[in-house]
Amino acid sequence: MTLPAEVYERRRRRFLDAIGDGAAAIFPAALEAVRSNDVEYRFRQHNDLYYLTGFPEAGAVCLLLPGHPKEEYVLFVRPRDAERETWTGRRAGVEGAIGTFGAAMAYPVDKLDEKIPEYLAERERVYYALDRDEHWTQRVLRWIRQARASRPRTGTGPTAIVDPGEILHEMRLRKEPEEIAHIRRAVAITADAHHAAMAAVRPGCTEFEIEALIDYTFRRAGAAGPAYPTIVASGSNATVLHYTTNDRVMNDGDLVLIDAGAEYAGYCSDITRTFPVGRRFSARQQDIYELVLCAQLAVIEQIRPGVRYDELYQRALAILIEGLLALRLLTGSVDEIREKELFKPYFMHRIGHWLGLDVHDMGDYKVGGESRALEAGMVLTVEPGVYLTEHIEDLGPEWWGIGVRIEDDVLVIPDGHEVLSAAIPKRIDEIEAVRGGAPR
Numbered sequence: 001m002t003l004p005a006e007v008y009e010r011r012r013r014r015f016l017d018a019i020g021d022g023a024a025a026i027f028p029a030a031l032e033a034v035r036s037n038d039v040e041y042r043f044r045q046h047n048d049l050y051y052l053t054g055f056p057e058a059g060a061v062c063l064l065l066p067g068h069p070k071e072e073y074v075l076f077v078r079p080r081d082a083e084r085e086t087w088t089g090r091r092a093g094v095e096g097a098i099g100t101f102g103a104a105m106a107y108p109v110d111k112l113d114e115k116i117p118e119y120l121a122e123r124e125r126v127y128y129a130l131d132r133d134e135h136w137t138q139r140v141l142r143w144i145r146q147a148r149a150s151r152p153r154t155g156t157g158p159t160a161i162v163d164p165g166e167i168l169h170e171m172r173l174r175k176e177p178e179e180i181a182h183i184r185r186a187v188a189i190t191a192d193a194h195h196a197a198m199a200a201v202r203p204g205c206t207e208f209e210i211e212a213l214i215d216y217t218f219r220r221a222g223a224a225g226p227a228y229p230t231i232v233a234s235g236s237n238a239t240v241l242h243y244t245t246n247d248r249v250m251n252d253g254d255l256v257l258i259d260a261g262a263e264y265a266g267y268c269s270d271i272t273r274t275f276p277v278g279r280r281f282s283a284r285q286q287d288i289y290e291l292v293l294c295a296q297l298a299v300i301e302q303i304r305p306g307v308r309y310d311e312l313y314q315r316a317l318a319i320l321i322e323g324l325l326a327l328r329l330l331t332g333s334v335d336e337i338r339e340k341e342l343f344k345p346y347f348m349h350r351i352g353h354w355l356g357l358d359v360h361d362m363g364d365y366k367v368g369g370e371s372r373a374l375e376a377g378m379v380l381t382v383e384p385g386v387y388l389t390e391h392i393e394d395l396g397p398e399w400w401g402i403g404v405r406i407e408d409d410v411l412v413i414p415d416g417h418e419v420l421s422a423a424i425p426k427r428i429d430e431i432e433a434v435r436g437g438a439p440r
């Protein structure tokens, strides 16, 4: 558990009260994923289960039963087992599920197929996420079918499956103070890594050296590691949005785009900086950089409660289109460019996303057909970019290979916003001051 037990207790209470008597909710653990043959990826818990319980182990299932006289919170866990624990690590076991994790009742996982249908037979609705993996979904469907088989005789048993996201992801979208503290820590560690990278890049170094420096900076500060594979994209690699090969030698004259964020206590950061491998931006690189920065600052400036998510995108788009027209990279009228989406080859992704336990955190961007209005306590990224490739029709080769993205993590506060990642240089003069003192 990375937060005090009462935080999870409070969350479960809210969720239980929201789904109401007659309901049950099932949250299975993430699946263990095979990397190759008999080697697995390091296990990471499913965020919905983690948010409600803090329980970190594989194989578990959390069952919530609002209004149950004694057992509103039931955990199924892998039991203590001296031999298995010798190979794969300690387990909380049934005792720990109750003693440490606060479950009202706990069973070993081999009781799942017996106990869950019994509990569900007294419930009308089952909250279960419709986008979960096949393994759990098939199992949950079997439990539900079994539980409702007795309905003709008993008059009880589930008749509906409901996605818990509408309640749970609305909760996850508005961060509690404890969560904001963890995100701040993730961002602070990431800021150290970006500072270190900006000072260490030199012509002739390989992208993976800088990746290693970043990931080392994360781990030594106690982060679980990168929240997503670290992107160190120099030269034209910067135009590949999810570039992770990171094996190119950097040259003086290149830009390098670094998109890296630490995960701390389950919470993610997600930050991008783009800077020259040499000391200075070239004139063309500077033109594109200034444009992206101008869009990014204008979007951040707008962030406050009440502003709609789509307004942020529209603001970025207006500035980017105007700038691309001024640079003669686009031609025509603004209306035509918008209508035919002629900006898409230059700026093809969204302006940002919610940030939390997931990098692309849960929570709908549209509510009731309208773009969602921001509220204090939400955390989002702002990350406009411009990517110039040979695939863009009629684009002069002198522009090819320039890719710029600038990404910050922003907390919405009652009277505006706070840029959590503000400490990492992003103005050209600030960046060139760091690069001027870098090794060569």
Ligand code: GLY
Pocket: 228, 259, 270, 359, 383, 407
């Ligand atoms: N690093 C993933 C993203 O920026 O959304």
Ligand code: MN
Pocket: 270, 352, 353, 381, 383, 407
């Ligand atoms: Mn992002």
Ligand code: MN
Pocket: 259, 260, 270, 271, 272, 407
């Ligand atoms: Mn990113």
